[in-house]
Amino acid sequence: MNLEGPALSGIHPVETNTLGKRVYNELRNFLMVGGVQPGEKLTLRQLTAAFGTSLMPVREAVHRLAAEGALEVLPNRAIRVPMMLRTRFDELVQLRIMLEGLAVASAATKISKEAIVQLEEFNQGFIAEMRQPRTSRQSFLLNKEFHFAIYRAAGMPVLLGMIENMWLQFGPFLHFSMGVKGRMATNKFAPESHRRMIQSMKERDGEIGRKALEDDIRGAVELILRFGDIPA
Amino acid sequence: MNLEGPALSGIHPVETNTLGKRVYNELRNFLMVGGVQPGEKLTLRQLTAAFGTSLMPVREAVHRLAAEGALEVLPNRAIRVPMMLRTRFDELVQLRIMLEGLAVASAATKISKEAIVQLEEFNQGFIAEMRQPRTSRQSFLLNKEFHFAIYRAAGMPVLLGMIENMWLQFGPFLHFSMGVKGRMATNKFAPESHRRMIQSMKERDGEIGRKALEDDIRGAVELILRFGDIPA
DNA sequence: GGCAGTGATCTGTGATCACATAGCACTGGG
DNA sequence: CCCAGTGCTATGTGATCACAGATCACTGCC
Structure with a gap:
């Protein structure tokens, strides 16, 4: 054989x-x-x-x-499942911005052209999915794939594990906003910040990417805080 | 009863x-x-x-x-036990400086006076132990207690867990420098940077503390790189 | 003499059994 | 009516057994 x-x-x-x-x-x-x-x-x-x-x-x-x-x-x-308190939520947000910000900045300096093309495809899919009135789990997955394609490109495996861990701990918070109020009204500005992140990759400017990511996260956080009713 | x-x-x-x-x-x-x-x-x-x-x-x-x-x-x-490669070592160092730096900065804004007193006691013990010709495991433990007393004061439990995890992953690197060459020649400048960290707590200046911590880590890193012979 | 084939041994994984304890409904006395 | 006491049930933990696959030394054919 x-x-x-x-x-x-x-x-x-x-x-x-x-x-x-x-x-x-x-x-x-x-x-x-x-x-x-x-x-x-x-x-x-x-x-x-x-x-x-x-x-x-x-x-x-x-x-x-x-x-x-x-x-x-x-x-x-x-x-x-751990209780979701406001103090924990705030800490997770702060850590996410720091960790994922570092990953974006690192990725900007070393991501390949092919990976950038793939990023644009993910974001296209994400935007298309978001146009649908009924936002599905699919949009969440595409968003996740977009983010982690960048984080993987950072070439920092330990950091990558930490970020996966952060998303994992963040999950139950999503239940509050997505489960209760039907599927969450997805962050309207996400495609925009994604575009800025892609742009930062092309320009090899990590700090622009870091700022775009922070806006992306803060946009989602604002939605969660608005719809989620997280206990103090 | x-x-x-x-x-x-x-x-x-x-x-x-x-x-x-x-x-x-x-x-x-x-x-x-x-x-x-x-x-x-x-x-x-x-x-x-x-x-x-x-x-x-x-x-x-x-x-x-x-x-x-x-x-x-x-x-x-x-x-x-994971292999200790230079790339992983560098990543761990970068993450330690970022994570522990945040913890120090956060602690500086909210640590209690009693905890600061305790910090000084830990550092006194650490200095005394370091004067001994034969540096023992005790100095390592006192150093660890000093650091984690600060990290606990940061009031960020998730971050604290991450830092513990970093020290854990760092452990095998210590074997290289401490095990091979007998007990490591401890970082001579550690007491100095510890003093600066205590000072930053008193002055509530997180950025000074962050810088002092970075010097502390880099001092230890330099020793490990010098004595450790870490494979590429 | 080199190397595929083979058997024994060791290792991690999964299933099942045994047990101490937490949780809880019920009861009987106050 | 309340509550301490009590027995039952359910749950996580630990021990033991069974098994598939990996490792490795050995063997015998080419």
Whole structure:
């Protein structure tokens, strides 16, 4: 059997082997898009039933998410989604602006031309999706892909992990604005700040990109604060 | 039995209940002080033997440390301490300066007078310890306590967790400089920058503190680069 | 002599069982 | 009517067993 050449063009890397990781990824995505309410309690056995596995993979996934701050184990050993307090929200916003700002600035100095083209495609898709009256989860995903395409280009893997972590912890806040009031009225100025970020990449000017990103985040934050009713 | 009053003055909170957490803490400290060599492989069963428990608590601790970037699970599912490459080292330094700089600046605006007094005590102890010819692990611990007393005063719990994580990932680098060349020749200028950090707290000037911290870190970094021989 | 094939051994993963404890509805005395 | 006491249920934690896959030394054919 010839293992070289085009015969293998249709082969994909195996779909994330270990069961624990699959549970982790699904639960993670579920949290990141605001699938559960802050303060809501989860139980291992309830999750095992949902995923159809045994306790073990769920235990691993939950513990890992707890280590990342996306879940919380109370002194009672009960598991819940962290409460969303205003102080925590403000801290997360401040950290996001700092961390993602650094990533944008770093990316501006080293992103490839091909990646910039891809950025423009993501943003086109994002804009098209936002024109639809009924903003869907798709717009969220496209927005996320746009942002992380930049962050990946920064070439700072540790920072990238931190930023993923921030988005993860931010997820439950989205529930407040998106879940309650139907799908969130997406930030109207996002395409504009995205355009400025792309422009900064072309001009290799990190500080312009950093400012555009800050505006992008603050735009979303304003919406959350307006619609979200976050407890003090 | 009267549970109020001074009868309970000698009671301490129970020593970190769950077995998994104890293993996690011990392994964590071991890694943070550079107890294992970068690239060294670990096995669960070897650790279970060392800790005297069953596989379960060790599995939990190892997975958590892997989630935090202090350990690494290879595609072979083997577990090892991450390799210490120069690019990663530089990234960690950059992030430490940014994150810990923010913490210092934030602490300067809100730290209490009592905490400042405690800072001076830590630094006195640190200086005294450094005068000893044979610099021990004690000086490392006092230095750590000094830094984290400031970071805790910043009142930013999420940031605090990130910084702990950075120190954890930094640990194996210390092995290079401390383990190989005997105990590291501690940064001679550390007391000076510590003094400047204390001064900035008193004057409520975050930017002075941030600069002092950066000098402190860069001083240590220079030592590591000089003695450590970190692979490219 | 080099190397594919093979078997034993070791390692991480997943399932199942056992257990201490938290949570809670119920009850009976005040 | 309130509340301490009590037993039941559910939950997270830890131990043990089973298993697939990786690693590696060995072997025997080319």
